[in-house]
Amino acid sequence: MSRLRQVFEEGVLAPLVALLVALVAGDLLILAYGQAPGAVWSLLIEGTWGNAYGFGQVLYKATTLTCTGLAVAIGLRAGLFNIGGEGQLAAGGFGAAIMGLWLPSTTPALLAVPLCVGAACVAGGSVGLVPGVLKARFGAHEVIVTIMLNFIVLAFLNWIVSAHLAVPETLHTEGVRAGVLPRLSAMIPAFHGSAANWTLAVVLLAVGATWWFLFRTRSGYELRAVGQQPDAAEYGGIHVGQAWWRAMLMAGALAGLGGVNFVLGYKGYYEDGFAGGAGFLGIAVALVGRNHPVGVLLAALFFATLSQGGLAINALVPKQMVEVLQGIVILAVAMAVPEVRRLVRQAAGRATGRAR
Amino acid sequence: MRKLLFVLGGLLVAHLALLLVHPAGAVRLPDGDALEVGVVFDLGGRGDKSFNDGAYAGAMRASQELGARVRFVEPGEGSDREAGLRLLAAEGMDLVIGVGFIFTDDLTSLAREYPDVAFAGVDYALTVDAAGNVVAPPGNLAALKFREEQGSFLVGALAALVGGSKKVGFVGGMDSPLIHKFEMGYKAGVRHVCPDCTVIAQYAGVTPEAFGNPGRGKELALSQYQQGVNVIYHASGSTGLGVFEAARTLGRFGIGVDADQYNEAPGRVLTSMVKRVDESVFNAIQRVQAGTFTGGVYQFGLAENGVGYVYDENNRALIPDSVHARIEALRAEIIAGRITVPSTR
Secondary structure, X not given: OHHHHHHHXXXXXXXXXXXXXXXXXXXXHHHHOOOOHHHHHHHHHHHHOOOHHHHHHHHHHHHHHHHHHHHHHHHHHOOOOOOOHHHHHHHHHHHHHHHHHHOOOOOOHHHXXXXXXXXXXXXXXXXXXXXXXXXXXXXXXXXXXXXXXXXHHHHHHHHHHHHHHOOOOOOEOOOOOXXXXXXXXXXXXXXXXXXXXXXXXXXXXXXXXXXXXXXXXXXXXXXXXXXXXXXXXXXXXXXXXXXXXHHXXXXXXXXXXXXXXXXXXXXXXXEOOOOOOHHHHHHHHHHHOOOOHHHHHHHHHHHHHHHHHHHHHHHOOOHHHHHHHHHHHHHHHHHHOHHHHHHHHHHHHHHXXXXX | OHHHHHHHHHHHHHHHHHHHOOOOOOOOOOOOOOOEEEEEOOOOOOOOOOHHHHHHHHHHHHHXXXXXXXXXXXXXXXXXXXXXXXXXXXXXXXXXXXXXXXXXXHHHHHHHHXXXXXXXXXXXXXXXXXXXXXXXXXXXXXXXXXXXXXXXHHHHHXXXXXXXXXXXXXXXXXXXXXXXXXXXXXXXXXXXHOOOOEEEEEEEEOOHHHHOOHHHHHHHHHHHHHOOOOEEEEEOXXXXXXXXXXXXXXXXXXXXXXXXXXXXXXXXXXXXEEEOHHHHHHHHHHHHHHOOOOOEEEEEOOOOOOEEEOOOOOOHHHOOHHHHHHHHHHHHHHHHOOOOOOOOO
């Protein structure tokens, strides 16, 4: 009974309170801006889940966010804080574009799509592997390395695209010749105009595969064991360094897969800056999704709704308000996560202990 | 757990109560038959003191003078550009404007999809087909382009006449065809009034970051000033803030770009080559209202008051009357077509 109660309290009640805190904060923000909360919220719902196009946009945005969220979640499961999602995502998109540009246009889709998707994963994975190996071999802190690698990767891509590959007067490459993934609207006409595409199916498979790997395989178990307590895992015979670089390789590949969504699924070319912060938002997605693949998927849908809804309500409130709201959601949900609450309690305990 | 339930209940009540509040000044979504205009900003968004703010000013002027209802969308990421345009087009706006060359593709495809909506793209990039011919934008899409080279010509002449040195400087942002327009116009202006003057032209880099590197701008400017340059014209976004910084340090002059940048270094900004994005946006809205809007390429040069240079009470003391008269004469000659300003290398 008490176990059930605890699950109810932590799993249902706490997130509900977090959501309501965010809603009330949102109400107050909207009122502070002189608008009616009811009107704004209903416009937000109407512009996202209320029509097929808006819903398609939510799916599109959630696809990328799921990938970057998984990339952070898998790192955290191994006890690593992967802040390199942005660079990994951009590298993945670039890899897909290069493969798509290189393949002749006659390549059958059955061959071209896996090759392009594979290229995205390889490109993202290699960017992820660097901090993984540096951590395993030299103990270099992954937070520092992933952050710095973001700058290096983004600057490099920026240079190579604008100096060599861009169509004049633009910041994007030519359209890929092979490997384009069809939009969902090709099959479901109601989605017309939305960017949602078949990358979604690939990403759903990736969510399932990540879950299977983490909770049903031996390496997944080892990875989680390393994340919980590396010394104990080592004592138990697990090769900690190997688990680390494997986790980062997978994280990078998953983030890289997100690049497929824009490059092969939406625009058909690589555009400088397409990642647009989705890599960093992945941290929030993983946190709110509590590092569980399914949780990440749901959190990605939630943040995608906020992002698309932000456009819809832009007529009434400025974009910055939606960003503030996003921040409040992250804070509120973070406080509802038992692990975070425990950490805060410990920190508070230490602080008062020292004060005495 | 009881406590948590109380909190939950309290929040729920608060939320429901707040939902019912309806402030007096709340905006209701437009209805009726006023002219409706939607503007989607570039990712930089409002507050850039240049491009986006120019579009905003033009739209607000249209709202005051023409009674247009204006809605703005600020995208958060790449796919939001199309989404923003589509949102506005689907609502049946009369005119949808994308601010920045980056909207080119999205505007082209949406203009085809919504033939009844008028579209306009500030700095729309014209594409060239395989045979080398310029591809015309769709019939309901106006490409608002600027003759930056004409305005640059005038500030070039001004720099040579006021500088008192045989060397004048230019600092560009990203080494790209767009910025070459500024450079070529500027050089032509310098040479027109001072055939034996040399222009030291340098670029901050080859990537878009070159538009946001004040440190590099200062470095380039200091070295140019030390070579005997007295006036530097920058076309380099916020990199130019470094140019002004150098001008302030050494007591020389800089020339601003896009908007009036006098306030970046009061007393040290000789003038600014202004690009009247506001004018082009207002103009497009006005055409839609008058029913004379058609697609195609609109060039905003000196004649259309689309580019120009700043001459007001702030910098009047820096520019002798005779020089001002000379520049005005040059302006008239360009407008009359007696001087053709080059725009490419």
